Amino acid sequence: MPHVVVEHSPEAASPLALQALCAALFDALAAHPAIPRPDALKLRTLQSGAHLLGTQGQSYAHATLLLLPGRDDDTRSDLAQTILRVMTDALPQVHSLSVNLADLDGAYAKRVLPDDS
Secondary structure, rough: EEEEEEEEEOOOOHHHHHHHHHHHHHHHHHHHOOOOHHHOOOEEEEEOOOOOOOOOOOOEEEEEEEEOOOOOHHHHHHHHHHHHHHHHHHOOOOEEEEEEEEOOOOOOOOOOOOOOO
């Protein structure tokens, strides 16, 4: 928790640019007061195999932020705007950028190995 999944069209960005996007998103979210444990952040990108947009421009990137329930609407909106700002800076050539927030189910479970010291 929290997870950020960025789905994108194949032409949206290079692997290097997508890694830079993940790093920028991590930094922005780690600095946000609604994310008390940055070490719990998990970010990843997924390229679409096929897509079709209703616009002439066909490149897109859509981020989904998955959170445990409990944040108020203002906080959720601020998190979405933070992600959109980072995406806008990192992917200026992408035609369509969007962000959605979703709550993880109360039954969410995870296992993480301890970091090596």
